[in-house]
Amino acid sequence: MEELTTSDYGEDLQVRIFDDGVATPYLFFVQAKHVKRGSKFRSKDGRYISHRKFERHHLESWENFSQPVVLTLWDAERDETYWDIAQSLDWPPTSRKTKKSTVRFPTDNLLDANGLARIRARTIARSQRHERELSGVQVLIGRVRELFDAEIDYDPRAERILITLPNGDGDLTFYGEMAKTLDEVTKRTGLDAATVYLLMMDMTSALIDCAEKYPFPFIRNGSVKLATGAKDVFREAIRDQEIRPGRSVGEGLARFIDTHPDLVGPRADQLDDSDRE
Numbered sequence: 421m422e423e424l425t426t427s428d429y430g431e432d433l434q435v436r437i438f439d440d441g442v443a444t445p446y447l448f449f450v451q452a453k454h455v456k457r458g459s460k461f462r463s464k465d466g467r468y469i470s471h472r473k474f475e476r477h478h479l480e481s482w483e484n485f486s487q488p489v490v491l492t493l494w495d496a497e498r499d500e501t502y503w504d505i506a507q508s509l510d511w512p513p514t515s516r517k518t519k520k521s522t523v524r525f526p527t528d529n530l531l532d533a534n535g536l537a538r539i540r541a542r543t544i545a546r547s548q549r550h551e552r553e554l555s556g557v558q559v560l561i562g563r564v565r566e567l568f569d570a571e572i573d574y575d576p577r578a579e580r581i582l583i584t585l586p587n588g589d590g591d592l593t594f595y596g597e598m599a600k601t602l603d604e605v606t607k608r609t610g611l612d613a614a615t616v617y618l619l620m621m622d623m624t625s626a627l628i629d630c631a632e633k634y635p636f637p638f639i640r641n642g643s644v645k646l647a648t649g650a651k652d653v654f655r656e657a658i659r660d661q662e663i664r665p666g667r668s669v670g671e672g673l674a675r676f677i678d679t680h681p682d683l684v685g686p687r688a689d690q691l692d693d694s695d696r697e
Contacts (some may be wrong), residue, residue: 437540448543449489458495468524476521482506488546493525501531604670609677
């Protein structure tokens with residue numbers, strides 16, 4: 421358990437799960453609150469106890485956490501602590517855009533041995549959800565192949581899905597950052613996504629060939645350095661993107677295509693009437 425006191429990001433503790441004294445890769449965060457007289461904040465049926473001072477921006481930011489954030493409320497009157505998971509509250513706050521949010525804790529969510537076991541189970545389940553999603557994708561691909569006799573090339577690293585039907589027709593779909601990049605380039609250049617993607621592949625292949633034959637210059641800390649080999653070139657490119665994640669790959673690619681029109685044939689917006697006949 422580690423207390424987080426350097427900045428007010430909302431989390432008070434970080435807790436790692438241990439099995440028989442051995443650390444696991446699973447951890448969760450905790451934000452702790454308390455009330456002096458819990459009876460004032462219980463629902464009429466006694467099923468919930470409320471706290472009205474959770475920061476809304478904290479609740480919203482926790483939605484994107486891969487680790488669960490456990491909210492706890494200590495009722496000093498009864499000396500009982502209740503809990504819930506910020507990303508899957510039993511009774512979510514209203515959608516009104518107020519600075520503070522009310523969180524209602526189920527009173528049967530006691531922070532006892534059973535409660536800790538449930539938190540452990542939810543922490544592991546949330547950590548493994550990506551593995552389940554990938555497994556589900558593979559099952560779905562298999563079923564589509566069986567039902568429609570289609571070939572499916574699913575490449576999560578390239579963020580693309582290629583479906584080839586029995587008659588030879590194909591459908592290429594992009595998602596994630598690749599889809600964003602292609603969308604930006606197509607809007608700026610007027611080219612279709614398939615053409616842009618092929619250009620990217622051709623440019624990557626040409627870059628690899630060049631990098632394997634000649635030293636490749638790049639700038640680091642204001643000085644020109646030389647990368648040797650494709651591995652070094654891609655390492656520098658990835659490094660640059662990690663340091664400056666807000667830099668638009670699509671914008672740079674579109675600018676390169678615009679300044680090298682010889683890479684592609686005349687675009688629809690560049691044809692005159694005689695070219696269209």
